[in-house]
């Protein structure tokens with residue numbers, strides 16, 4: 001049986017061999033475990049000849065783009081470009097309510113933005129060469145954070161639930177680019193990727209992080225998606241997760257998040273009537289995300305979360321807890 005240390009050594013040697021002395025690699029990062037571990041491994045193998053791209057689609061969690069930048073670039077030393085494409089995403093999402101249409105728009109826009117940034121990186125390298133810098137190799141490779149379950153497609157998101165909703169994730173969309181694929185995690189299971197991440201000094205909170213869907217908060221806002229709605233949901237979600245962590249429950253839960261319902265309910269604040277939106281909280285326990293049970297919170301934790309959200313998030317006067325299992329509900333609301 002191999003050890004993870006041996007795996008790292010062998011994989012780094014393999015990456016160096018296939019890339020050659022000059023070959024360059026690009027890859028999309030999302031802030032999730034898989035893409036972060038894959039990016040860090042590439043950095044260990046070929047340094048700045050690996051270039052990571054993070055597309056800020058406007059529907060990330062609170063401060064997420066900034067946090068990923070700090071962690072990947074400053075702390076882990078990975079060569080990273082973060083591009084704020086939120087305006088483009090919001091303009092294309094305007095008035096769209098249909099869940100699958102939201103997914104398609106976000107997936108396609110992501111591809112457009114990524115290809116544009118990749119072309120700019122290539123052009124910048126060529127320009128440098130012309131002014132006499134050290135000649136750089138062409139971008140020939142695309143990094144993919146594919147795991148073993150994705151390869152065998154058994155418990156992957158491309159499994160049975162793909163017939164219910166199309167699951168787009170950041171890496172999987174780019175397969176059609178004219179680049180060769182490099183997939184350093186393709187022999188690993190999720191728990192092995194986490195172990196690898198710890199060995200590569202990726203911070204523990206990231207290694208343990210709940211999954212986050214590629215289409216982001218757009219599929220957690222029922223109804224039209226715009227900057228204002230995203231800001232409301234980001235605040236509520238951040239409070240929710242903060243309190244789950246404070247209660248020491250984060251690792252008992254497989255996935256927890258807030259959902260913004262586009263209905264309005266009557267409330268009272270001071271002696272004034274309010275008429276505002278509703279937040280639904282979701283938390284599930286699941287082995288493989290194909291089935292899931294809703295999580296039973298201690299009542300005091302829910303009480304604190306609800307009181308903080310209604311007090312601190314303008315535009316919300318009511319909080320509900322989702323007590324649906326999968327099936328018949330799915331984990332996400334859209």
Ligand code: XMP
Nearest residue numbers: 161166167168169211213214289330331332
């Ligand atoms: P559902 O809602 O189908 O979710 O029960 C199962 C798991 O898949 C995640 N999910 C997605 N992940 N792109 C993704 O990358 C998607 O479009 C998508 N939709 C759902 C969901 O968060 C849960 O972990």
